[in-house]
Amino acid sequence: MADPGGGRNRQMSTPTMPPALREAGMVKDAVNTVLEDFLRRKKNDAEEPQMGRLLGHFAEFLAGGKRIRPLLCVTGWRGAGGNSENPSLVQVAASLEMFHAFALIHDDIMDDSDTRRGRPTIHRMLAGKQGDDRTERFGLSAAVLLGDLAFAWSDELLHTAGLTPAQYGSVLPLITEMRTEVMLGQYLDLRATGELSDDVDATLTVNRYKTAKYTVERPLHVGAALAGAGPETLAACTAYAIPLGEAFQLRDDMLGVYGDVADTGKSRLDDLRAGKNTTLVALALRACDPAQAARLRTLIGDPLLDETGAAEIRALFARTGARDAVERMIDDRYRQALRALESAPLTPGATADLKHLARTATRRNS
């Protein structure tokens, strides 16, 4: 299963963000300060010294994030007319990042992943180096628990952000939706794992819940709602976010197969070996003849797949037209996102940033 928000989504922020989101650096710094202060307080409060090691690992993990959801939250706020410095906003943005840490930790458990953000995943780190059954078990259990703590803490950050009752009332239902959506996306992804299928719609549904809604739409919504946005503004955010988020994940799927490791930092065999049932794969299976389909099913998901096998898969993606079809889907969605911005009741600055983001998120090579 891919992580919520897409496999390489974390790399979205580095190459694609800064020029347009002019305040990006400031936002990141402010969010980091909130998160660091929060964890420092937790460490000081912990009467039990045994908690120290756990919190240490968690602080390192949390430091590695790219803050894409906080940045979108702040963009939503600015888009809806919020403009002055606002400590409540930053803390809510930080709570989204804390929630994402929860989602990633549990996702890595579900995937049994070994690495995340270039380091061992939390459950591997907590299992230590022995790798015997007992320490494996401890690593898994402690990681489940640390994820739970991150979830609880995301809530604590939200509830101590100093929101007005009106802000509370508008933000809480959005947060509730966001949580349910990403968990539903995870569940659908989990059900689909290991079973290649030509159900293109099913792959787009997972994409929508795990990436489009969770990573793009809801962070924008939360920020806009904090600034007092009404239904019209939220609907405009959705009209932009869903196609863009889908396009973003489709680009991510493509980079997983065609990207250059020097750009993406990830082997282009990984997704194929893991047997990810992406939209690209589903389209190819749909267009294949039975012999080709059998071949794809043999190759995709083979943990020992080599470059020769991958080349054969890529040839089938080309021959079936699946590769071109995905490029067209990305382009359609990119244009749809831009059109949505044309009539959106958002401030010019935020609109410009969202336009720039749409271009870089869909045209990137990393």
Place this chain on the structure above:
Amino acid sequence: MADPGGGRNRQMSTPTMPPALREAGMVKDAVNTVLEDFLRRKKNDAEEPQMGRLLGHFAEFLAGGKRIRPLLCVTGWRGAGGNSENPSLVQVAASLEMFHAFALIHDDIMDDSDTRRGRPTIHRMLAGKQGDDRTERFGLSAAVLLGDLAFAWSDELLHTAGLTPAQYGSVLPLITEMRTEVMLGQYLDLRATGELSDDVDATLTVNRYKTAKYTVERPLHVGAALAGAGPETLAACTAYAIPLGEAFQLRDDMLGVYGDVADTGKSRLDDLRAGKNTTLVALALRACDPAQAARLRTLIGDPLLDETGAAEIRALFARTGARDAVERMIDDRYRQALRALESAPLTPGATADLKHLARTATRRNS
């Protein structure tokens, strides 16, 4: 690791509750109705039919609980002077039960337990009957996720309970504390699992976080705070809840070793085979000579322990005075809880119920 709230705590409510907590039946019914309605709505809302099976399992699991935390929440409310029918109260009480479902599901994953509430645990149920690696993995992952959903839903129940801003302000910090405490208790328990120790204080710390605070103190606090209780009333609840909760868990530990299976429904070999580092065990290890300690360490935690071995352990518990010491600790704490009630600014009805609960929770044989 024991489940949060103690291994057999779930049985607390059945034999000990009804006569004193006169409204117990009504409270249980009302809480059940809220939970059933909530899950029915979730099932209807789920656009994805695949969610149906997951929600079905969860509804069955949730139906099995004894509602001890909701009952204590309502008792806290009545103790602080709340008296009329109150739908917000019932929904908050239901949110505590939903949170407990989350805690149990994840606890069973951490313990790798096979049964809960007389049925297969959620991760076993979701793994299905095949029991191969792949279905095991799916069961584990889906259970992590279902626990996460229950956590999110406990929050949703809380946030849609129709609380006033003042109620919100007083209840949220208590909920935050409760969550952190039970997770800290879980972590300490996890660290201690599989390592017998004579550190009596450490066993009492786990007891305090996992049972006394989580199961007794915080539910009382939440109910009392909803009724507008001030610091004095909350402190009185604490003065009662901590010693009673500790005594309750100590009784639970004793029943695990000396109980009659006809009463407890559980073999008196289970805890010994699992190697639970209870206060009883720690006291015995502390009072042993080195040869006896080595013997205890050999026997306790042996998954194949038989009745002869268990008899030898019990003889050592008696000879070292550990058994008597735990009985005295229970009695001390019971009296301390009663004394706390004497000066507590709680209503007479609630005080009588709490007195009755203290007696039955510490004198029970099941």
